[in-house]
Amino acid sequence: MMIAGFEIVQFAEVGSTNDVAAEYAADVAGKRLVITAKRQTAGRGRRGRKWQSQEGNLFFSILIEFPLKELGMLIMAATLGLVETIRFFAPESNVRIKWPNDVLLNNAKVSGMLLEKATGEYMIIGIGVNVEQSPNSAEMLYPTTSLREAGIEVNAEDFLRQYLPAFAKNIKRDATELRLDWLQNAKGIGEKITVRQNDKEQKGIFEGIDENADLILQIGDKKQKILAGDVFYTEVKNG
Numbered sequence: 001m002m003i004a005g006f007e008i009v010q011f012a013e014v015g016s017t018n019d020v021a022a023e024y025a026a027d028v029a030g031k032r033l034v035i036t037a038k039r040q041t042a043g044r045g046r047r048g049r050k051w052q053s054q055e056g057n058l059f060f061s062i063l064i065e066f067p068l069k070e071l072g073m074l075i076m077a078a079t080l081g082l083v084e085t086i087r088f089f090a091p092e093s094n095v096r097i098k099w100p101n102d103v104l105l106n107n108a109k110v111s112g113m114l115l116e117k118a119t120g121e122y123m124i125i126g127i128g129v130n131v132e133q134s135p136n137s138a139e140m141l142y143p144t145t146s147l148r149e150a151g152i153e154v155n156a157e158d159f160l161r162q163y164l165p166a167f168a169k170n171i172k173r174d175a176t177e178l179r180l181d182w183l184q185n186a187k188g189i190g191e192k193i194t195v196r197q198n199d200k201e202q203k204g205i206f207e208g209i210d211e212n213a214d215l216i217l218q219i220g221d222k223k224q225k226i227l228a229g230d231v232f233y234t235e236v237k238n239g
């Protein structure tokens, strides 16, 4: 099956769709692939964290040739695609981007993304969307929700079908325009945030992002670039 120029490879069950995508990278020969699975038994988040993959939710990984130096653009295009897709199904929904690439619905995490480099110039964009269920918020780093909990009735397959053309369109956009669009849809720009990196925590004003999608944090009269970390908008939870 093809959707918007992507060949879809469907599995009943995998450990992680990102791992399957990495196996395909060696002989994909210029094609754009999407690996998707009904069940995912070892879903991964960033920095060794787990992605809880419940029944009825969407798990997929895009395998695409993309210059590593334009990674920021890929992140922005992929994340904005999620925002646009949720708005397609629910135009009035309260959907925001949480840097770098989470999507919040009613201020709770509905989607997460794990970008990994494959062989050559191939990138893997692994996306999990809580379609029908979400894990218990109290056990998570950040509150969680699902599309269904927000009253959005769509299934995983229809969501993916709508998402892929949006993503394909976004990666062709002008980088500056894409970044402005990202900023307009992000939560907390101009506000005080806390950024946690391993055991380090910094508070400052969320100035925006640069062309690499790195976060710019204003601390006193200094601007600090943040390449990776977790953003918290109010008080910091343990986890």
Ligand code: BT5
Residues within 6 Å of the ligand: 015, 016, 017, 018, 019, 042, 043, 044, 045, 046, 047, 049, 050, 051, 052, 053, 054, 058, 059, 060, 061, 102, 109, 110, 111, 112, 113, 114, 126, 127, 128, 129, 130, 134, 135, 139, 140, 141, 142, 143, 144, 145
């Ligand atoms: C992410 O990591 O948010 C990246 C998630 C990527 C998942 C997709 S599914 C398809 C593909 N295959 C994979 O194996 N992975 C990708 P991070 O920002 O590190 O957030 C992980 C944290 O989010 C966890 O430590 C939990 O606190 C929380 N979490 C786990 N499962 C969640 C869920 N289903 N919904 C919301 N939050 C969750």
